[in-house]
Amino acid sequence: MSVATPDTKKRTPAELARRKGGEPIVALTAYSTPMARALDGIADLLLVGDSLGMVVYGFESTLPVTLDMMIAHGAAAVRGAARACVIVDMPFGSYQESPAQAFKNAARIMAETGCAGIKLEGGEAMAETVRFLVERGIPVLSHIGLQPQSVNVIGGFRAQGRNEVEADRVMADAHAVAKAGAFAIVIEGTNEPVARRVTEAIPVPTIGIGASPACDGQILVTEDLLGLSDGHKPRFVKRYAELHQMIAAAAAAYAEDVRSRAFPGPEHCYGPSIIDRGPKPATSQRR
């Protein structure tokens, strides 16, 4: 009888890059230690995405997210991930100015979180920066197609690649960052023909979000697939649970128990109070 050995190998950017065209890469977001622990060993890649600005902090976009927020959440996720490759997003304004600015902030993220690499948005315009970082030891996950940090330029969260010009742009962006050394590329919000053309044309894995099954892997915001947010559900999200309703139902049951004094019950209480036990003993026991 053969006993299956659990796969305890730590995923690295280099290992994920070698998965091109092979077993699909499973990627999810994680912003905290408990979430990273729950997903570790299931997802190959955990992204501490700047989507946390909208998902955790309630911002309207990712633009207000700061480097300090990304470092705090990045370090928390790394503490919960023994096997997954943890990548931390560079927030808006922390890398666009120059390759030197990007290196300074990416090095801070790497040193202060212990993550395996960083992600940044941008194709051709960021290729020089990607090369600068990779040549100095920082693995880069690029992000092209719909780039949420450019929402004010593109005029909203709208899919990219719907006409020839846009499709060519996505293709040129993919070539540029792949050539610059990105170990993989997130493609967000594009259609199947564009995602397929890009995936077939470049030598590194593509990880899609709203970009069809043609990619080498998929990523979703974990809170979206868990149904933790009750707001708008994008078309590309598949819900695997309805945690928002479960939380509301659990909290309502607790509220009812508190109001009816059914909680706490005797099993949730400590032993008899020392006040009831007469004079205080020489060494008091508090628990």
Ligand code: KIV
């Ligand atoms: O910020 C994020 O979580 C992302 C993924 C959705 C790709 O960029």
